[in-house]
Every structure is written in structure tokens, then in C-alpha cells.
Amino acid sequence: MPSDAIQPILSLRGIHKSFGGVQALTDVSLDLYSGEVVALVGDNGAGKTTLIKSMAGVIRADKGQFFFEGNEVTLSGPAAASDLGIQTVYQDLALCNNLDAVQNIFLGRELTGPWWSGFRVRRADCERKAHEVLQRLRLSGISLTRNVGAMSGGQRQNIAIARSILWQPKVVLLDEPTAALSHTAAEAVGKLIRELASHGLAVLVISHDIHQFVIDVTDRIEVLRLGRKVASFASKQVTGEQVVSAMVGGNEEPAGAR
Amino acid sequence: METPSTTQDSAHPAAVDQRRSFGERLSSDLRLLPVAAGLIVLFVFFATQSDVFLTSRNLNNLLVQSTVTGIVALGLVFVLLVGEIDLSVAATSGVASVLMSKLVIDAGMPVPAAVALGTLSGVVIGAASGRWVTLMGVPSFVVTLGVGLVLNGIQLVLLPRTGRYNLLNSGVEKIAATNIAGASAWALLIIGLILFAAVRLSTLAARRRAGLTASAVQIIVLPLVIVGGLGTATLLILAQRNGLPMPLILYIGILGVTGYVTTETRFGLYLYAIGNNIEAARRSGIKVERIKITAFAITGGLSAFAGILAASRILGVSVSSGGGIGGGALLLESIAAAVIGGVSLFGGRGRVTGALFGALIIATVSNGLNLMGVANEARLIVTGLLLVIAVSVDRTIEKLAGGAQG
Numbered sequence: 001m002p003s004d005a006i007q008p009i010l011s012l013r014g015i016h017k018s019f020g021g022v023q024a025l026t027d028v029s030l031d032l033y034s035g036e037v038v039a040l041v042g043d044n045g046a047g048k049t050t051l052i053k054s055m056a057g058v059i060r061a062d063k064g065q066f067f068f069e070g071n072e073v074t075l076s077g078p079a080a081a082s083d084l085g086i087q088t089v090y091q092d093l094a095l096c097n098n099l100d101a102v103q104n105i106f107l108g109r110e111l112t113g114p115w116w117s118g119f120r121v122r123r124a125d126c127e128r129k130a131h132e133v134l135q136r137l138r139l140s141g142i143s144l145t146r147n148v149g150a151m152s153g154g155q156r157q158n159i160a161i162a163r164s165i166l167w168q169p170k171v172v173l174l175d176e177p178t179a180a181l182s183h184t185a186a187e188a189v190g191k192l193i194r195e196l197a198s199h200g201l202a203v204l205v206i207s208h209d210i211h212q213f214v215i216d217v218t219d220r221i222e223v224l225r226l227g228r229k230v231a232s233f234a235s236k237q238v239t240g241e242q243v244v245s246a247m248v249g250g251n252e253e254p255a256g257a258r
Numbered sequence: 259m260e261t262p263s264t265t266q267d268s269a270h271p272a273a274v275d276q277r278r279s280f281g282e283r284l285s286s287d288l289r290l291l292p293v294a295a296g297l298i299v300l301f302v303f304f305a306t307q308s309d310v311f312l313t314s315r316n317l318n319n320l321l322v323q324s325t326v327t328g329i330v331a332l333g334l335v336f337v338l339l340v341g342e343i344d345l346s347v348a349a350t351s352g353v354a355s356v357l358m359s360k361l362v363i364d365a366g367m368p369v370p371a372a373v374a375l376g377t378l379s380g381v382v383i384g385a386a387s388g389r390w391v392t393l394m395g396v397p398s399f400v401v402t403l404g405v406g407l408v409l410n411g412i413q414l415v416l417l418p419r420t421g422r423y424n425l426l427n428s429g430v431e432k433i434a435a436t437n438i439a440g441a442s443a444w445a446l447l448i449i450g451l452i453l454f455a456a457v458r459l460s461t462l463a464a465r466r467r468a469g470l471t472a473s474a475v476q477i478i479v480l481p482l483v484i485v486g487g488l489g490t491a492t493l494l495i496l497a498q499r500n501g502l503p504m505p506l507i508l509y510i511g512i513l514g515v516t517g518y519v520t521t522e523t524r525f526g527l528y529l530y531a532i533g534n535n536i537e538a539a540r541r542s543g544i545k546v547e548r549i550k551i552t553a554f555a556i557t558g559g560l561s562a563f564a565g566i567l568a569a570s571r572i573l574g575v576s577v578s579s580g581g582g583i584g585g586g587a588l589l590l591e592s593i594a595a596a597v598i599g600g601v602s603l604f605g606g607r608g609r610v611t612g613a614l615f616g617a618l619i620i621a622t623v624s625n626g627l628n629l630m631g632v633a634n635e636a637r638l639i640v641t642g643l644l645l646v647i648a649v650s651v652d653r654t655i656e657k658l659a660g661g662a663q664g
């Protein structure tokens with residue numbers, strides 16, 4: 001447990017979650033810090049997505065506590081999480097193919113005119129702001145006015161990430177952002193994730209790409225196996241083999257501190 | 259906020275947009291092109307086949323003929339956009355027109371109140387169907403098929419023993435019989451164009467204020483020339499006779515409002531979002547159920563109003579109002595109009611102007627073949643073939659656009 005001067009932005013303590021007979025998470029604790037990129041790795045079914053969903057308020061943990069900036073919070077729903085400043089990018093991205101980047105980035109949070117205009121979408125203001133967000137992320141190559149259905153997987157992933165940081169969140173959770181991407185597109189997403197951290201966000205990213213993405217992009221690696229946190233590594237001081245053997249349960253590393 | 263690292267100019271990425279293929283543009287901003295081209299081909303064809311076709315009197319008939327189907331089709335766009343369908347639109351129009359007639363004839367209610375109540379009945383019917391669909395999660399085509407039959411039954415119950423309400427001299431007939439001519443007609447056109455220009459102008463001004471690229475020609479001049487040109491042409495043609503028929507004015511008014519709602523407002527945007535990816539819409543915090551119910555209510559209300567307009571035009575209501583049992587030609591043609599106009603049955607794609615063109619195409623085929631002395635059978639066959647061609651063209655455009663969507 002970190003007792004440094006730096007306070008974690010989000011802390012999980014003793015999280016349990018079961019689905020019927022399946023124990024998906026057992027006594028998981030985790031700390032996320034501003035400006036740090038943490039990888040969450042583990043075999044299929046290890047509980048990674050379940051953990052992210054519990055932090056996003058999509059599912060309720062059976063037991064355990066969440067602390068946001070040191071205060072205990074209840075993540076009763078997705079709105080509660082996003083009100084705190086926790087944003088999630090799911091694996092399916094949740095984009096509308098028939099809408100353009102601006103419309104997708106603002107979906108559900110449009111800037112609108114007064115009631116007598118029928119809540120007219122302030123398109124120009126949305127476009128301006130979307131443009132700024134993309135610039136901030138060094139993504140100005142993405143067209144704002146093309147339907148995202150006609151875009152590449154990498155561009156779509158980038159738009160989904162841009163969408164998640166629109167209202168300046170403090171924590172971003174990403175579920176396998178590189179799963180369907182080519183090597184170059186995955187590298188670009190990795191750069192983007194570092195960019196988020198450099199703006200002071202805490203980032204938690206799930207990935208199966210241990211050897212490239214996880215080792216290169218993240219600062220810290222947390223390993224889940226069968227719903228338990230079994231190891232924690234500093235990315236710079238570990239090899240892919242060590243991480244993988246912790247995932248599948250070879251010779252176990254003691255859960256080292258950061 | 260830090261400065262961009264890219265060497266590209268920080269202005270708008272217009273250069274990126276130009277990479278859009280023709281196919282992609284055909285599926286979005288230019289989607290009306292093939293439909294409009296089809297309409298022009300039909301016009302040229304019938305003009306060569308019949309001397310009467312292009313006369314003021316006939317074009318007046320054609321336009322008025324298209325209004326009832328057209329308004330129902332405009333209504334259908336709302337449910338189609340969210341990926342649902344309403345098969346009770348024709349039955350709703352029938353029941354609403356009979357209800358309105360009953361209120362006027364039997365209860366002596368003033369016409370405006372009866373028209374309002376009739377329209378409201380459609381809103382309530384649509385909202386109820388929508389509520390049921392979203393509550394039970396049952397497919398809307400089954401629910402609304404059932405609702406349609408229920409409404410057919412209610413229509414028979416509401417009708418008097420004679421099976422008919424005669425609306426001649428009831429005051430209702432005045433709605434369809436009114437014509438606006440001369441200076442008033444021009445004034446109406448100019449008011450319409452000013453409203454249209456105002457919306458476009460505010461778009462341009464907002465873009466300028468936000469420091470975005472904004473071409474006055476593209477945003478204001480071109481649209482205004484097209485809309486103004488079409489309006490002036492219509493007025494000039496119809497002025498030779500009695501002026502602008504009220505059904506047409508109402509139709510264009512509804513077109514303007516529904517066009518604004520679907521393209522400019524947040525509600526309109528949500529219709530498209532829900533139709534394409536309902537799960538994404540829900541996760542974005544959009545109240546999916548509420549939007550869907552509202553869409554059904556709008557469809558119901560417009561169908562009811564179209565039915566009332568039809569009653570006013572044919573001076574009465576009977577068993578066959580609203581296309582008769584099962585919805586008949588009115589139901590099929592209004593769905594066909596929307597689909598021919600490029601509105602997808604799978605949700606998320608299409609525009610109200612498409613429904614307008616679709617309705618015009620159907621009315622033109624019907625009117626033209628009629629003038630050529632072709633029997634009714636042929637008319638059905640041609641309309642059916644047009645529908646098949648239209649969806650095939652639509653599919654091809656989608657493939658050209660390369661948008662990988664179902």
C-alpha cells in the first residue's frame with residue numbers, strides 16, 4: 001500500500017464480485033495515480049473487464065471500497081462514475097457509424113441552443129471544441145465531418161478516446177484498445193495514451209499485447225489471475241516472459257510494490 | 259492547452275474532407291441526386307407521352323394527390339430512423355378522420371377543435387404503440403399490425419349506420435378547398451424563404467464566430483437558389499389556375515418543420531444515433547425509450563392529420579377512409595415513398611426531403627399512367643418495380659460508400 005506523499009486519485013480496496021457461482025473478482029486492491037499509465041493483464045476470463053466495469057459503475061461490486069482522491073465513494077451507476085471524472089472506453093467503442101466524428105464525440109452531451117429553437121445543436125461550437133480536443137491529442141489528421149463508419153479501426157479507436165476526455169476527466173479506463181489494430185495503428189494508440197498521461201490523467205488499460213504494447217507504453221503492470229491480483233511490476237524492470245508466467249501461474253513473483 | 263505539434267495548418271482540416279469518395283458523398287449530402295434524377299426522367303417521359311401532363315391543372319392535381327401519402331411518409335421517417343416501423347399509419351389516419359367527422363357532425367364541435375382533437379388522437383395512438391414496443395421489447399411491426407386492426411374495428415364502430423359521414427357544407431371541406439392566390443401567395447413564399455434563409459444565416463454566422471471555414475455560397479446562396487427556384491416555379495405554374503392549394507401549403511409547412519427537427523435539433527440527432535447503434539446511444543445517456551415513443555407519437559399525429567386532410571378533400575369519411583381494412587394502398591404507398599426516397603428500413607439513414615421526392619415519384623407514376631390511359635393493374639406493377647429498383651440503387655450506393663454498416 002502506497003504511503004507516499006502522493007495520493008492516489010482512485011483506490012480500490014478488497015473488491016469482490018461474483019456472477020452466480022462464478023467468482024470473477026476476489027479481494028482485488030488497486031491504486032491509480034495521475035500521470036501514470038497502468039496495464040491490467042491476465043488470461044481470458046481473469047476478471048479484467050469485470051474490474052473495469054466495477055470502476056465505471058456499470059456493475060456493482062459485492063464487497064469492497066472505492067476511494068476517489070482519498071474520499072470513499074459509491075459508484076452506483078455510470079453517471080456517478082462520470083460525474084467524478086472517470087471515463088471508460090469499451091472494447092466495442094460504442095460509436096454510431098452514421099454520424100461524424102463531431103457528433104460521436106459529443107453524443108449525449110451536445111451543446112444546444114435554447115428551448116424555443118427546439119434545442120438546436122450548436123454545431124459550430126461543437127466542431128470547434130472537437131477540433132481543439134483532437135489537436136490537443138495531436139490527432140488533427142482525423143476528419144471531423146466524415147461518417148466514422150467509413151474510417152479505419154485506428155481512427156475509430158482514437159475518436160472513442162477523444163470522446164472520453166472531452167469533459168476533462170481525471171481517470172480513463174480502456175478495455176483492449178489495441179485488440180483489432182495493426183501494429184502501426186496500435187503504436188499510434190500507444191502514443192495517444194502516453195499523451196493522455198502527460199496531461200495528468202490516470203490511465204488504466206487492458207491489453208493482451210504484453211511484449212510490445214504493455215512493456216513499451218505503460219509504467220506499471222498489474223496481473224490478474226482467476227480474479228485475484230497475483231503480481232505487480234514496474235514495466236521498465238520486467239520482461240514479457242516474467243509477466244506472462246505470472247499470468248498463467250508459473251513461478252510466482254511476490255506482489256512487489258511500485 | 260498546448261500548441262499543436264503537427265506542421266499542418268491549424269485551420270480546419272478541409273483538405274482531409276476532400277478525400278471523400280464520390281460514393282461516400284452520394285450516400286450523404288448527394289443522396290437525393292438519384293431520386294431527383296429519377297423524378298426528372300419520369301417527368302420528361304410523361305411530358306412526351308401526354309400533352310396534358312405539364313398543364314397547370316394536371317400538375318396541380320398531381321401535387322395535391324401526393325400530399326396525403328407524402329405527409330404519412332414524412333411521419334414514417336421518424337419511426338424508420340429509430341429502426342422501427344408503424345404499420346398502423348393508414349388505420350390511424352382513418353380513425354382520426356372518422357373521429358373528427360363524428361365530433362363535427364354528431365357533436366357539433368367547431369372544425370378547428372375537431373381537427374385538433376383528431377390529430378391528438380393520432381399522437382396518443384402512436385405514443386401508446388411506442389410505449390408498448392419499448393416496454394415489452396416486441397417488434398414494432400407486429401404490435402402496430404395489431405394496433406392497425408384494432409383501429410379498423412374502432413373506425414367501423416365510430417361510423418354511423420349509413421357507414422358514412424358526409425362532410426359537404428360541414429366546414430371541414432374548406433380546408434382542402436382553400437386556395438391562396440396572388441399577392442398573398444407570393445407573401446407566403448417570401449416568408450417561407452426568409453425563415454429558411456434565417457436558419458442558414460445563423461449557421462453561417464455561428465461558423466464564422468467559431469473561426470471555422472464557412473462558405474456563404476455553399477451554406478446560403480446555393481440552398482436558397484434551389485429552394486427559392488422550386489418554390490417560384492411551383493407558384494408560377496399553379497398561379498395560372500387558382501393559386502396555392504391549402505393541402506400543399508400545409509404539406510410544405512410540415513416538411514419545413516420536420517426537416518428542421520431531424521437535421522438541426524438534438525432530438526433529430528438522437529433519432530439517427532438510436533437507429534444506428536442503440537447500445538451506444540443508451541450508454542451516451544440518451545433516453546432511448548423516450549425518444550422512440552416520441553417518434554411514434556409524431557408518426558401517429560402526422561398520419562392522423564393526413565387522414566383529416568384526405569377527408570376534407572373527398573368530402574366525407576367511410577369504411578374505406580385510411581385505405582380501408584389493413585391500410586391498403588395508403589399504407590403501402592407511404593412506406594414505398596419513404597423507401598424510394600432513400601429512407602432505410604433498418605434505421606439511422608434517410609431524410610424527410612427523400613420522403614417528399616418518393617411521394618412525388620409515386621404520384622407522378624400514378625398520374626402519368628392514368629393520363630396515358632393505362633389500366634390500374636399496370637400502375638401497381640410499375641410502382642412495385644420502382645420500389646425494388648429504388649432499394650437496389652440504395653444498396654449499391656451504400657456499397658460504394660464503403661460504410662461497413664448492416
Ligand SMILES: Nc1ncnc2c1ncn2[C@@H]1O[C@H](COP(=O)(O)OP(=O)(O)OP(=O)(O)O)[C@@H](O)[C@H]1O
Nearest residue numbers: 019022023024042043044045046047048049050051
Ligand atoms: N455478466 C456476466 N454474467 C456472468 N458471468 C460473467 C459476466 N461477466 C463476466 N462473467 C464471468 O466472470 C469472469 C471474468 O470475466 P471478464 O470478462 O472480466 O474476463 P476478462 O479478463 O475481461 O477476459 P477477456 O480477456 O476474455 O476479455 C469470467 O469467468 C466470465 O465468464
Ligand SMILES: [Mg+2]
Nearest residue numbers: 048049050175
Ligand atoms: Mg475482457
